[in-house]
Amino acid sequence: MNEAPLLAFENVHKYFGETHVLKGIDLGVDEGELVVVIGPSGSGKSTLLRCANRLEEIQEGEIRLAGTPLTASDADVNRLRQRIGMVFQSFNLFPHKTAAGNVTLAPRKVRGIADEKAEERAETLLERVGLSDQRDSYPAELSGGQQQRVAIARALAMDPDVMLFDEVTSALDPELVGEVLGVMRDLAAEGMTMMVVTHEMGFAREVADRIVLMADGEIVETGEPERFFTDPETERAEQFLSKLL
Amino acid sequence: MSETGTGGPIASDETFRRLGMAAALVVALSVGAFLALLFLSGHVIPGRQLINYGLLAELAQPSSDYYGAYINILQVFLLTAVMSVICGVFVGLGRISKTPLTAGIARLYVEFFRGTPFLFQIMAIYYGVPAFFEPGTFPLTNFTWPAAIVALTLNHAAYSGEALRGGIESLPTGQMEAARSLGMSYVQAMRNVVLPQAWRNAVPAVGNDLIILVKDTSLLSVIAFPELISQFQYTYSQQFEAWAPLVLVGVFYLTITVPLSALVNYAGEVADPSRRAEP
Amino acid sequence: MGGGDDGTESETDGTPTEAETVRVASGIPYPPFEMMENGEPTGFDYDMGAAIFEEQMGREMEFLDRSFDGIISGLQNGNYRVIMSAMTITEDRKENIDFSDPYFTAYQTVAVLENSDISSKAGLRGKTVAVQKGTTGAEAADDLQTEFDGDLTVSRYDSSASAFNAVLNNQAVAVINDNTVSAEYVNQNDEELRFVMGDGVAAEQRDDPPEYLTLSIEEYGIAFRKDDDEFRERINEILATLRENGTYDDIYSTYFAG
Ligand SMILES: Nc1ncnc2c1ncn2[C@@H]1O[C@H](COP(=O)(O)OP(=O)(O)O)[C@@H](O)[C@H]1O
Numbered sequence: 001m002n003e004a005p006l007l008a009f010e011n012v013h014k015y016f017g018e019t020h021v022l023k024g025i026d027l028g029v030d031e032g033e034l035v036v037v038i039g040p041s042g043s044g045k046s047t048l049l050r051c052a053n054r055l056e057e058i059q060e061g062e063i064r065l066a067g068t069p070l071t072a073s074d075a076d077v078n079r080l081r082q083r084i085g086m087v088f089q090s091f092n093l094f095p096h097k098t099a100a101g102n103v104t105l106a107p108r109k110v111r112g113i114a115d116e117k118a119e120e121r122a123e124t125l126l127e128r129v130g131l132s133d134q135r136d137s138y139p140a141e142l143s144g145g146q147q148q149r150v151a152i153a154r155a156l157a158m159d160p161d162v163m164l165f166d167e168v169t170s171a172l173d174p175e176l177v178g179e180v181l182g183v184m185r186d187l188a189a190e191g192m193t194m195m196v197v198t199h200e201m202g203f204a205r206e207v208a209d210r211i212v213l214m215a216d217g218e219i220v221e222t223g224e225p226e227r228f229f230t231d232p233e234t235e236r237a238e239q240f241l242s243k244l245l
Numbered sequence: 246m247s248e249t250g251t252g253g254p255i256a257s258d259e260t261f262r263r264l265g266m267a268a269a270l271v272v273a274l275s276v277g278a279f280l281a282l283l284f285l286s287g288h289v290i291p292g293r294q295l296i297n298y299g300l301l302a303e304l305a306q307p308s309s310d311y312y313g314a315y316i317n318i319l320q321v322f323l324l325t326a327v328m329s330v331i332c333g334v335f336v337g338l339g340r341i342s343k344t345p346l347t348a349g350i351a352r353l354y355v356e357f358f359r360g361t362p363f364l365f366q367i368m369a370i371y372y373g374v375p376a377f378f379e380p381g382t383f384p385l386t387n388f389t390w391p392a393a394i395v396a397l398t399l400n401h402a403a404y405s406g407e408a409l410r411g412g413i414e415s416l417p418t419g420q421m422e423a424a425r426s427l428g429m430s431y432v433q434a435m436r437n438v439v440l441p442q443a444w445r446n447a448v449p450a451v452g453n454d455l456i457i458l459v460k461d462t463s464l465l466s467v468i469a470f471p472e473l474i475s476q477f478q479y480t481y482s483q484q485f486e487a488w489a490p491l492v493l494v495g496v497f498y499l500t501i502t503v504p505l506s507a508l509v510n511y512a513g514e515v516a517d518p519s520r521r522a523e524p
Numbered sequence: 525m526g527g528g529d530d531g532t533e534s535e536t537d538g539t540p541t542e543a544e545t546v547r548v549a550s551g552i553p554y555p556p557f558e559m560m561e562n563g564e565p566t567g568f569d570y571d572m573g574a575a576i577f578e579e580q581m582g583r584e585m586e587f588l589d590r591s592f593d594g595i596i597s598g599l600q601n602g603n604y605r606v607i608m609s610a611m612t613i614t615e616d617r618k619e620n621i622d623f624s625d626p627y628f629t630a631y632q633t634v635a636v637l638e639n640s641d642i643s644s645k646a647g648l649r650g651k652t653v654a655v656q657k658g659t660t661g662a663e664a665a666d667d668l669q670t671e672f673d674g675d676l677t678v679s680r681y682d683s684s685a686s687a688f689n690a691v692l693n694n695q696a697v698a699v700i701n702d703n704t705v706s707a708e709y710v711n712q713n714d715e716e717l718r719f720v721m722g723d724g725v726a727a728e729q730r731d732d733p734p735e736y737l738t739l740s741i742e743e744y745g746i747a748f749r750k751d752d753d754e755f756r757e758r759i760n761e762i763l764a765t766l767r768e769n770g771t772y773d774d775i776y777s778t779y780f781a782g
């Protein structure tokens with residue numbers, strides 16, 4: 001294990017106007033690690049992920065990717081974002097592009113990769129998420145589970161170092177949740193570094209290396225999944241887990 | 246009044262439908278009667294021929310000045326349609342800018358060009374700009390065309406810009422965020438993700454504005470631009486005949502606006518993102 | 525158009541007495557010939573009418589505002605006695621009505637920039653001239669265009685001011701317009717504008733032609749019904765008197781500069 005984490009949050013504070021949403025977050029995600037962030041609604045989980053991708057700016061502290069400060073004002077945001085894949089609750093596929101078009105767009109436009117090369121790579125990625133026969137379908141022709149898998153392939157196309165998942169199964173019909181979690185499980189097995197916000201406790205317990213519980217903009221407790229779910233240290237964690245039953 | 250009745254307090258759906266049909270019929274019959282009276286007036290009212298068909302035939306001859314005027318408005322329309330839509334993209338982007346200065350300037354631009362009559366703008370440009378020069382020193386000796394093109398472009402860029410802004414703002418913010426999260430710059434995300442979709446939303450409004458643009462060329466008559474209304478005024482003052490030149494001018498405008506409107510409807514259907522679901 | 529609306533009883537029998545009010549029709553506004561000021565009619569025609577009917581004949585004058593395009597039929601219907609409305613004497617009109625001797629002469633003139641190199645009609649060939657839509661100046665420009673085999677561009681503006689602006693702004697080399705109207709502009713802007721000088725149609729037709737180039741001549745007359753000869757001849761005499769005794773010049777200089 002490296003001594004420095006791949007993705008590091010240090011004393012991160014975030015305000016929306018007067019509202020103090022993140023209150024000094026310290027967290028490190030090591031290379032190859034899968035951290036699951038859980039916590040009640042409104043506790044700041046999404047905001048934390050969005051700050052890591054600079055979709056939100058922080059007011060205090062620092063976030064570093066492999067030692068490079070992401071949050072510095074002179075950081076090359078577009079470059080750093082390529083190294084951080086993000087998958088959203090609402091898929092956010094580009095509706096005017098086919099599945100393959102969604103996957104190839106950023107490699108072609110941002111990296112300048114030749115069309116054929118990008119197509120080939122898209123083929124591989126769509127196969128990896130189980131959608132090789134849907135490459136020419138538009139998002140509106142796909143089920144929610146399929147769309148979310150395309151979104152994962154799209155993020156992977158930029159070869160990110162870290163993948164961020166923000167409640168990616170919350171908008172899905174229950175019978176479609178499994179296929180998306182399956183893809184994430186495969187990714188974890190391949191050693192992808194992942195930070196996952198989810199309400200799927202079964203998945204968290206099974207796949208996570210570490211559980212992070214957030215409440216009111218603070219990290220309340222972290223720990224190995226087994227220990228966390230069977231023997232929580234804090235009252236807050238106990239409360240949260242008891243409500244899940 | 247019964248809660249379960251089909252009739253509301255005003256009229257049932259069936260009554261409403263019939264009333265609508267009746268109203269439409271009345272309008273159609275009135276228009277038909279008017280047109281019949283207009284075109285056949287010589288037969289209906291003895292000695293009172295509203296359309297001088299001889300003059301109409303003369304004005305419609307290939308050598309007539311009306312064709313020159315028609316070609317002029319077609320040219321100025323095509324040119325300013327392209328230019329105002331291109332400028333409109335920048336106006337729309339300015340309007341949604343997060344930079345207060347840019348957004349503020351774009352807003353002032355739109356407020357001014359939508360908030361003052363086109364007639365005022367064309368006069369301000371054609372008469373106002375040369376006033377900055379000493380008499381006889383204004384360098385553009387055929388200022389009518391540049392003034393017409395600039396005025397129409399500035400005015401309609403404000404409208405296309407607003408149409409495009411509406412198209413952009415109706416997109417979910419997730420589209421921009423997804424594109425940015427992949428490492429695209431703002432400009433790349435706009436070009437490849439936001440604008441192609443915003444365009445589709447904006448097509449009906451932009452198309453509508455292009456039809457208005459055709460009709461706005463008539464206001465160029467105040468700057469001695471040789472267009473159709475000036476031709477009408479000329480014929481009228483020479484011949485004291487209203488309907489022959491009116492019919493001709495009306496037909497000329499419709500030969501542009503009717504196909505344009507069909508094109509806009511077609512483009513609107515093709516662009517409708519919801520149609521993407523169909524194979 | 526033109527009436528049937530107002531009392532006609534006193535003038536329909538064609539033999540009015542001296543004491544009667546004379547009803548004069550005019551297409552107001554057409555400054556400076558006829559316009560309203562503070563709700564009262566005024567202008568060159570009004571003052572001429574007052575001089576003729578009130579001062580010289582000692583009768584009352586009623587100055588009526590009538591739409592110009594129906595003004596002749598109103599005269600024929602007997603709704604008023606005469607028309608004084610800057611009306612050009614034309615052969616067409618003479619078929620239906622009679623005119624007094626000309627009481628005003630308008631010339632179509634050419635005004636250019638002070639430093640223009642145009643010094644004759646021929647200098648306009650291939651150039652752009654500005655006119656006011658629907659005026660006799662516009663017609664004179666059309667005739668000139670025909671004379672030049674089409675080698676003249678005529679820009680038509682809504683007002684004479686716009687036409688003069690076009691010359692000041694280099695959009696046209698000359699304005700073709702009535703001498704009276706153009707004289708106002710030329711006098712107001714005498715640093716920038718001038719008339720093109722030289723002989724024109726006026727020199728061919730008159731003993732005392734103006735110095736500036738004239739493209740055409742129009743004469744205005746007072747219009748009468750065909751059967752009103754006695755009255756018309758009386759007024760011709762009065763017109764001659766007004767020219768002799770200086771009244772005409774006084775009225776003229778009230779309204780015109782050149
Ligand atoms: N764009 C925003 N503007 C203002 N407040 C926001 C915004 N986004 C989130 N918040 C607030 O920040 C807090 C944390 O939100 P979020 O990170 O979405 O929580 P979670 O994802 O844990 O449910 C909430 O109180 C929410 O209302």
Ligand SMILES: [Mg+2]
Nearest residue numbers: 045046047167
């Ligand atoms: Mg959330």
